[in-house]
Amino acid sequence: MLKKTIFSKNFSKKNINLKEKPKYLKNIPLLRFKEYNAEWKLQKLGDISSITTGSKNLKDNDPNGKYPFYVRSKNIEHINSYSYDGEAILIPGDGKIGEIFHYVNGKFDYHQRVYKISDFKNVEGKFIYYYLQKNFLHHALKHSLKATVDSLRLPVIKEMKIYFPTLDEQKRIVSLLSKIDTKISLMEQKYDVIKKSKKIILQQLYLENISEVESKIFQDKWDVKKLDEIAEIGDGIHKTPNYVKNGIKFISVKDIHDFSKTTKFIKKEEYDKYKMKTQKKMIYF
Known part of the structure; x- marks a missing residue:
């Protein structure tokens, strides 16, 4: 997805001289450099x-x-x-x-x-x-x-x-994709810097776990409560469900970083059996 986004923003068909695939040819890609016509x-x-x-x-x-x-x-x-x-x-x-x-x-x-x-x-x-x-x-x-x-x-x-395709066209394709990879690498480096900066800021903005003595010192400035006093806490099912090709998305531990990438689905009947009471704002970990 990141590579596709970078391509659309930085490498338009016009500025890299690309053309779309003619309908009458089979063994060629949907998009290629204009000076090449032979089938692959x-x-x-x-x-x-x-x-x-x-x-x-x-x-x-x-x-x-x-x-x-x-x-x-x-x-x-x-x-x-x-x-x-x-x-x-x-x-x-x-x-x-x-x-x-x-x-x-x-x-x-x-x-x-x-x-x-x-x-x-x-x-x-x-x-x-x-x-x-x-x-x-x-x-x-x-x-x-x-x-x-x-x-x-x-x-x-x-x-x-x-x-x-020909070696010459292969080199053109490799050159283009390598440039996109370079941009991705630079963006990931910036992301890492921002992520580390956020961690430092969080450590300075929030109080960590504090003792009873410390809580008395801060009670006039901060409210100190247990997590289950301000939120409902629950977990998922403790067994593997029966997966189907199409249905309701099932989030496993592997999908926790990006729900959109899950490839697992369950039937509505199974969802109704195990579903949790959901709110608009929830935290998963």
């Missing part, structure tokens, strides 16, 4: 790259290590060895599949349950990186028996179909 080619990821897993474990991690060590998380660890030197994309073989993608160009090592996609043939590595960010989760879900993907197998990755 289709190949499997395993035919245009080399895909392998690492050989290291978490115990090989060294906080003071010289080289980046890619494990099954967004966090990048360190290690004193490297098993590859070059351009590569790294994705976890289990865990948050479809959410974590690392792009690297240099010396690094990687976990035994992390897949390295490298040695690209007639494609830009970073073009594949952005392509996977958009399409890989959907591809993985097609090969899963559940609504989530717990683990990945090599054949599933190799079989993923990739549409790609």
Whole structure:
């Protein structure tokens, strides 16, 4: 969503010379640079790259290590060895599949349950990186028996179909998306600064938990009450409900940061059974 917002505000079709897709062509994107007209080619990821897993474990991690060590998380660890030197994309073989993608160009090592996609043939590595960010989760879900993907197998990755244009157009696309990523990074840095500033202000504006002696000192200036005296406190259900494809949104612990991202739904009958008395203003944690 953030990338889409930044694109609409900073990169209009006019100032980056974009055009919309003609209706009579199939294998091209909805939006592309005006000077390109040819349809995109289709190949499997395993035919245009080399895909392998690492050989290291978490115990090989060294906080003071010289080289980046890619494990099954967004966090990048360190290690004193490297098993590859070059351009590569790294994705976890289990865990948050479809959410974590690392792009690297240099010396690094990687976990035994992390897949390295490298040695690209007639494609830009970073073009594949952005392509996977958009399409890989959907591809993985097609090969899963559940609504989530717990683990990945090599054949599933190799079989993923990739549409790609000429190298020149790939570079143009990568350049544009990289500029957007740079803007996102700068905005996130500003966000972190503002968030830290808010924390400092909150600490100075509000009294923390105080003793009985201190409460007597402040009783003329501040009212001191227990939380359940000024608000109703309750929790959700203590079992997993029966999910359905469409219905009433169900908020789990994973969705607490952003309710709009929930993909879980329950039937109205189940909602009526467990629903809480809600008010216009509520705090969830």
